[in-house]
Amino acid sequence: MPFVLENVVRPNILALKPYRCARNDYSEGILLDANENAYGPSLPSGDSANLNRYPDPAQHLVKTAVVALRGLRGVENLFLGVGSDEVIDLLIRIFCVPARDKVLITPPTYAMYSVSAQINDVEVVKVNLDVEDGKFQIKPGEINARLASDPNIKLVFLCSPGNPTGTVLSHASIRAVLESPSYTGIVVIDEAYIDFVSEDRDGSVATWVEQYPNLVVMQTLSKSFGLAGIRLGIAISHPSIIQLMNNIKAPYNISTPTSQIALRALSPLGHATMRAHLASILSERARLIAALKSFPVSGVWRIIGGNDANFVLIQIVDVSMGRPDNAKAERVYKRLAESEGVVMRFRGDEIGCEACLRVTVGREEDNNLLLERLEKVLSEKCDREVGARIFSHVPCQCHAKGVEGSSRLSDPSLVALLSAVPYLDLLCVEMVSLLKNRFVPQPYCPQNR
Ligand SMILES: Cc1ncc(COP(=O)(O)O)c(C=O)c1O
Structure with missing residues (x-):
């Protein structure tokens, strides 16, 4: 069925007259339009870099840098949000009528899709990943059948590489959903971890937005760029979807410090730093996996998933029974956090992740400590x-x-x-x-x- 944007957008959003300020039209001169403080910020000293002024609502410079970095067509394909989390929320608010429309997610997956949906009174439809043997791939046939049977599903959230699965989705499976014969809604691909994917695996689908008018790809500076603290998320899509996102965002959602730091990170020097950190993370990821696969004490059963992100999923085993042991995994998690100062994430409650601990790849010294303390906890004998x-x-x-x-x-x-x-x-x-x-x-x- 052909995709017609106007048929999917909430009528009130379509009819919205967005907030405009004088700064949308004029940004230079003696600026007396926005009730700012012309005397400057109340900071004791140092470079206060225009902080008394509201930031650029369009963030043209940052967008231009992202376009160059990701090989996109133009800034009209780009939206910047307060982290991907803002993008998720805005998409739900644009496309889902509360108490009527739905989003489809594929557990185990990133929790914020459901949280945002619930906040907006939007129902969540679940089609689990194929979790057998840690495959963690979507089941396009099942997804498309659900989409065909429920016209109120307006958004599909797919996470690639997935969290907590750490597994990139195959391009063929993503394409199968995008080409669903009966779906007229939006497909969102969350690529928060895309830079950690090895070159021999299926990578970003960001440039597919040229081909699919209902595709939104989310990226972020929180992971590979190491800038979770500045809160900068990116949506890449068809200009008409981007326009809707710009229409409903808070006028000055991206702060000046955020955009200044983002520009430094997206500069050639910043990008080179990101690449260097990425190389270290990938090499540490490989080392961590190798060490865990031949762990000197029993208890670590296996590493599951594709290891395409900056974390690994460790499955803890009940040695005597030879099967995953969720309670033991939770105890290991607590003991590491409370007695050994190593905090990871217990993911054993997620489908397909029984007895799993999700461990972010740290610096070499962090990983050494993790291995040492995990070994200690797993080899403890009860005195x-x-x-x-x-x-x-x-x-x-x-x-x-x-x-x-x-x-x-x-x-x-x-x-x-x-x-x-x-x-x-x-x-x-x-x-x-x-x-x-x-x-x-x-x-x-x-x-x-
Ligand atoms: C899959 C996924 N998407 C999005 C986010 C949030 O990204 P941001 O920091 O840009 O809000 C996370 C954070 O962990 C994540 O795991």
Whole structure:
């Protein structure tokens, strides 16, 4: 079905008369149009670089630099937002009528699509990725069937490389959704991590906006450029979609410090720095993966996903059972954060990511510490004293369940036992694995003490 933008945009947005200021037309001269403070910023000293003036609403210079960097046609293809997160929110507000329209996402995926949808009272339709063996690819047939059966779906959010999957989507699968025979809405490809994709994998689809009028590609300076703090997100699309985004954004959404720093980062020197950092991250990513694949202690089962981003997904295993162990992964996560000063992200609640910890590739020294401390936590043996302290809290449960004289506990009593331990976090990983397998080592069993 042909894509007709006017049929997809909310009528109130289509009819909107956007905010205009004198600065849209005149930006030079004695500027007495915007009730700014002509005496300057109240900063003690230093270069205050025009901070008393509202920033350029169009951000022409930054856009020109992005166009050159990404090989795009022109600034009319570009929107700048306060991070990609603002872009996500604006797209939902442009295209989805609250309490009627829907967005489609492909879990496991970036959480902000759902969060923004919920904030805007927009329903979320889910078509899970193919997660088998960590493939993490979209299922275009299923997606297109959902799109065909539900005309209220106005936006499809695809993440490539995905978060938390770290896996780039195949161009063929993205094209299959873009060419869905019955869909008349917008397809958004979130390329926040695109610069981390190796050259032999399918890369950016940003230039496809020339071909597909319903495609929006999101990028950001938060990841490869290392500028999460300035909040600069990019949307690349057909000029008519870009115009709508400009119409509804806050007039001065990109601050002057943000644009000044972005310009430095997008300069040839800034770009060279980004490339150098990228090379280090990619080499550290490879080293981290290699180290985890031959980890000296048991507990790390495998690395899943395509490793196309600046993080890896580590799956933690219950060694004795030979399967992913979500509870153990969460304990490892907590123990690393609370006792070892290493913070990663527990992703075990996401479909296809059971027992997974998402670890951002850090600097060499960070990664060394991570490997060292992960090894320490995974190889901890429960010491007798800790075990005795734990079991001193639960003799009545053991007794009540009739396990006197026995070193084995039934599952329900084990659950009661574990929930009765007030300082479960102290329980070492090894100990919990033993408990989970319903074996309480003799010295720790209260009846045998
Ligand atoms: C897939 C994905 N998209 C977008 C973002 C947010 O980007 P920004 O910092 O530009 O808002 C993130 C942040 O982690 C992300 O993982």
